[in-house]
Amino acid sequence: MGSNWEQLAADKRKRIAESIPSDWLIRTPPSDNNVFAYPKESGLLSAKEIEITESSATDLVAQLAQGKLKSADVTLAFCKRAAIAQQLTNCIHEFFPEEALAQARGLDEYYAKHNKPIGPLHGLPISLKDQLRIKGKETSMGYVSWLGKYDEEDSILTALLRKAGAVFYVKTSVPQTLMVCETVNNIIGRTTNPRNKNWSCGGSSGGEGAMIGIRGGVIGVGTDIGGSIRIPSAFNFLYGIRPSHGRMPYAKMANSMEGQETIHSVVGPIAHSAADLRLFLTSVLQQEPWNYDSKVVPMPWRSDLEDAVKAKLGSSGLTIGYYNCDGNVLPHPPVLRGIEQVVEVLKQNKHKVVPWTPYKHDFAHDLANKIYGADGSTDVMRDIKASGEPPIPNIKELLNPDIKKADLNDVWDIHLQKWDYQMQYLSKWREVEAELGCELDCIVGPISPTAAIRHNQFKYYGYASAINLLDFTSVVVPVTFADSKVDGKRADYKPLSDLDASVQAEYDPDAYHGAPVAVQVIGKKLSEEKTLAIAEEIGRLLGNEVTP
Template sequence: MGWEEIAADKKQRIEKSIPVEWRVDVAALCPNDSFMDLPAKSGLLSPDELAITDSSAVDLVAKLASGQLKSVDVTLAFCKRAALAHQAVNCALEFFPELALAQAKELDDYYQKHKAPVGPLHGLPISLKDQLRVKGLETSMGYVAWLGKYAKEDSVLTALLRKAGAVFYVKTSVPQSLMVCETVNNVIGRTLNPRNKNWSCGGSSGGEGAIVAFRGGVIGVGTDIGGSIRVPSAFNFLYGIRPSHGRMPYAKMVNSMEGQETVHSVVGPLAHSVDDLKLFVTSVLKQEPWEYDSKVIPLPWRQGEEDIVKSKLQSGGGGLTLGFYNCDGNVLPHPPILRGVETVVSTLKDNGHTIVPWQPYKHDFAVNLIGKIYAGDGGQDIFSVLRESGEPAIPNIQDLVDPSLPRLDMNEIWELQRQKWAYQCEYLEQWRLREAELGREIDAFIAPMTATAAIRHNQFRYYGYASAINLLDWTSVVVPVTFADKAVDKKQTDFKPLTEIDGVVQAEYDPEAYHGAPVAVQIVGKRLTEEKTLAIAKEIGRLLGNEVTP
């Protein structure tokens, strides 16, 4: 079979995995660009099922743990809504409602018998990026060559989520190679943004961004080596965390450039609230992932770190000190993003917090350095997988992995690693100097997540807002802020490009095309500050009115 047939067969198998009675006429129901009304319009979900899928994960696990909800009902509701999601935005690479319902049934039986949940995620459906192995299922990662290979065991994270009580029902699409911030591959094609089919859902965890935005999932699991959790979060008005390397278990996942350790890809959740992100992180940490994955640091959830932020907030008069920048010196964000940063800054100031300018330190150097690392093998790893099946490369690959760059030898990669470490230490020094200047601790900084609001397809060019943070391995939490508005977000006047790519990015801005597109910022803390950075993100979300706090 040629690669086209193998891909077509897989596409068909995914379509067939949706029960006939769950299939709908999307074009008829959603004649315009948005699919957000589809769940309500379709009539497929009962009012209870709509309510369940509109709930937070925190609420759902509480009700599952108290017996108010059955996992089978919750799982069925999310399976139905995920089926709609796939029909609308083409987001699934694996869909397995029968297995999910069987797993849910087992959990309900357990609850019936023991009158207690198996773990902190008892009965909660969680969607997985198609890098996580689920025993018995394929993990193609969008590569034709990897179809037909069925996992003999779970990834460590899958196994620990399972132990915590999570139910699996869908694995979502990614761009070929993962090294792209849009989601398109030769197996199922492109995944769309549920808010507007002309917009990208982001990438590489784009399937997760799309399905969670559509509430076909409540918590999604993504990975991030250059923005791949955070860009889909930003483009889908979601919260998302890029934990520092070593906090969450990545072992036994499928990956591009496996074994590459110069800049680690990390795994983390996307969700509708910081509380749901925290639920995920704490539930995984309770399973002691460091006993299973040697790269995980034995660092349980440090409630004390979260409490430091809480007590600052309770001290009155704001209490947080945050830096901010709206331009990294390489690429000026589009007007909606500049307004997003300004909104966050002014909201925080209005609430008494201390917000100070933050000078991005040599981000041009950082973005350039990480680019060399991504392309360290001259794309050998990626292109060898493509050769196996004969499928072509998707067009965007060379934006992040430029195959014309030379393959590095050991001494060259050591030199890059030396430069990386020196840069990280220099940036820590900048942080200390800034604090000394101010005479107070800077808790985190606010930065654009991307140069643009949710972008039109094939337009994503500049990874630097995300990737500089990957090079630093700092903790970053995406906070959704607002939506692009053609009435206020006018084109820049007297714009002078800082760099060539700056000109390309800015030229693409069109107030009409972006109207309504999600706008986000990222809150960046130092390495391994997940507790603190989440707590700050929660407060910002609360002040913006975008975080529901019980």
């Protein structure tokens, strides 16, 4: 059995390798661990292709809509850069440039005939996490046993993006099971961070993090049940949004633990700017996804909520809560410095910044872990064992297969605990607002206790998973980079717990020098417009709204 799964995996790797045209191959691989700048230096991209791939999605769709760019040219540029990204970071599960170029040429023909774009994303290549189904393409989800299964229809989101004019060219890598903030599986191996091969690209949307990070794509689609959009965004110095459940269509996507309804996995974009996140969200909502996916709330984009933020920026300023520790695990020094940097820049720009005490985040972390393991890992272990492949070792950090299966009454009780906790959190939010005498616009906190972390060292998901339990909107904003000269190890620190001690012991200032640092901007449920507008302002103040 073992040799069979290995043969299946080897065949898949061969098929991925053969999907890259020979004249896009790197002849002399870079020797440095940091391959971030290599695409520009490779000689494989023309000056125009470099310009295209380093533009924003917002600018590209404007030029495509005006006929200043052709989709075929934009698509070719991103296909070539994606091929380079794959060779540098191992971030692809499916690559189909010929079909993408055919789709792009069809859009160009439409424009030539009608003198207008087909939709708000006309001609723009969009990178998709492997979970999204494309008719005729393979979806493995990091399971060897899923290889050889070809999708018979698009996911709803895929179909709506297609309707909006997006071009599809790649499906990116995920970890076995999805339930890991590291991207490694037994099919392709490990996906690495473009800024340092020794660092994780995050997970489970790690292929998207690496692909968008090195600009093999300009907008990538990820999913998030325990941090899987936000961690890859943070580790690759990108923006990412975890929308609340019901804002974006998830129907007909592949998933682990399908039918688990206590903490919903949600889908959202990863990009280089808040403006590009907004472009994606508004483009999807224009397609009225609630008419296709019954779980989507029939709620168009509410520009008035963005206008209200802008009005505050021009008058009284925002009121923002912040915390730098959830009481369970203290973040490493670069992350603490990142929080301080955000707080200082907000204060300097006349915003009111107040401490927020995380409410029962230890309870939230523990309850989330019970939910993830409620089926005793029956679902994911079935798909792992079906091929005879071994489980990747990282799984136990979030999905402990030793947890006893819950019965239905246990699950019902967990539902009630979650609901009660969500209401308690809203009560605390109101209490703070009563004390302040004004609205608390959002909360800023860590998304991870670490900067982009070394492989196999991610131990604590609580900064992300507590927000999943609350179903709050969360936007990741890139802040700074770890600096060994200022982010020294704390010699006198007394750990909060054994887990905290383990996280602290992992920190090495030299090993993390240059690693991306980010924060998350947290808003209430279904507050995407408002929270994204605030995140955009924080990014502007930091000077990080568009990565050079």
